[in-house]
Amino acid sequence: MKRQSFLRVAGLAAAVSFSACKPSGSGGGGGGGAAGGGKLVVGFSQIGADNPWRTAETESVKAEAAKRGIELKFSDAQGQQEAQISAIRSFIAQGVSAIILAPKVETGWDAILKEVKAAKIPVVLVDRGVTVSDPTLFATLIASDFVAEGRMAGEWLVKKSGGKAGIIQLEGTTGAAPANDRKKGFEAAIAGSPDMKVLASQTGDFKRSDGKNVMEALIKAHGAAITAVYAHNDDMAIGAIQALEAAGRQPGKDVTVVSIDGMGFAFEAIKEGKLNCTVECNPLLGPMAFDAVAKALKGEELPKQLVQEDRLFDETNAPAELPNRKY
């Protein structure tokens, strides 16, 4: 089975290297697909479908597979690592040529990835990394750089506010990598401006309701000193906007609101003038993932991490982008 598909793999790889594989954002890329009757088979183990970001990621992988004429074996683990492990085991049994994995957690992958390696199947990780004893257990990790996202948001706010702001930071789930890194990047970006003060930094657990509750409380504690809100995701930013409005403030005008993710509803909020800026955390990893799969199958050595470039949207470029949003 595997040997049979080798020729097709080579064909696909050629098609891919022919099309420019620039790791830049959405769409683009994508070869003409493998010719011939049988198809290249790739397994994709997804964590779940609990939010639009993840759904968009899944759709991106599915669409890219269809575009390239690759047969995709898709497994939704519904938030369970055990389900991901058994899905990978069944991918091996089905003789897939490569596996794309969006790991639920960082640890506990050693054993199963060794089985995959023994079967000589390359693994491409998407959006989250793993901690394994042997770095050759996976080909590469394709993910956004959360620190860079935080830094972009911070730099934008420094520029927008003229280097003077009283900031409320709404952190993501305590201990989660995106929360830690987005905080680190943002705080590094404002560190050079002594008048950029973080008045309070509390977790809203990436939830809209918690973002609103926390913001309600912090408005009472800090009042008019608040001139900016930095939220680690769009959901919390929307919650904060609702709380600000209820308190008679004007989010987007007298309070600058900055967030990360670039979801469709955030673009709507920018258009309405209530959100000032969102840094995209692009879930459309499909094209890059299949580029990496093709290279790995060709035997090319890949860097251990490929960074998905993220873009920043504010009132200048968001309205034009809104119709293109897929998530």
Added chain:
Amino acid sequence: MKVLRSTLVWPLVALVVLLVFNAVASPGFFHVEWKDGRLFGTVVDIFNQGARVPMLLALGMTLVIATGGVDLSVGSIMAVSGAVAAMQVNAGAPMVQAVGAGLGLATLLGLVNGVLIARVGLQPIIATLVMMVAGRGLAMLLTGSQMVPFANRSLTWLANGSVGGLPVPVVLVLGLAVVTGWVLRRTAAGLFIEATGDNEKASRLAGIQTGGVRLAVYGFSGFCAGLSGVLEAANISAADPARIGDTRELDAIFAVVAGGTALTGGRFSLAGSVVGALLLQTLTLTLYNQNVAPAVAPVPKAVVILAVCLLHSPRLRARFGKRTQPVAA
């Protein structure tokens, strides 16, 4: 009545200590102003945010725990009712119908818990654990795992509006608590619940339909969770099936226990649970106000919770001494 009063003392003491701390440490904590026709301030937030989830869930949970059971499914039931209400208004249904549908389904799920426990004989922790998993799944299934935003003014009013200057949820929930307390203490219902939790066999032999009592308390707990889910969705104008109510059952259990209702069943204090919920919410807002780093915030929280439980424990031991067997196993 004496017992009721004395169990209420400890959460009240903890609450007062916390409030005194805030009076000293956070200036403006008690500042309440009149803004846009309603009260505005941290204390109002404590009541508002506290009423919407912990207090409401604790109302139902108190009665469940009084029968010697526990309801772990309330967070998931919140997700279901919020999703149903949001989808109903999006389909053009009037607010009352949408809320009714959400509450109806939530009550039904609560009754399913009751049937599994009272008729099939499952352990409450297992039956409601099943519902906790199944309810979340149902909410995800109904919504296709996506957040359901809505723009229905009257539904958002339920959480964001005000009546006589007070937030609607506070009026609704305190009203529900008073009515529930009044009904339970003015009729024999409260006694039946306590008797069922105290000694089910003896109660049945005395002619109490303990199965019916259990069915009713789980149904009521489902109803409270349903209302909480609707209010949470109304608050942010969107139902979030994956995350509404997540782990909030633990807040409810804490509020009940802090309020002096023992997990062993047989006695309950609704007023205590209300105070317990307020204590929990005050604690949360105090940590925000003091800007305690989120990573370490659970520690002071745990210390206060432990302190309240320790304050209760001598009473518990005294109570164990008086009774022979608190739970019909």
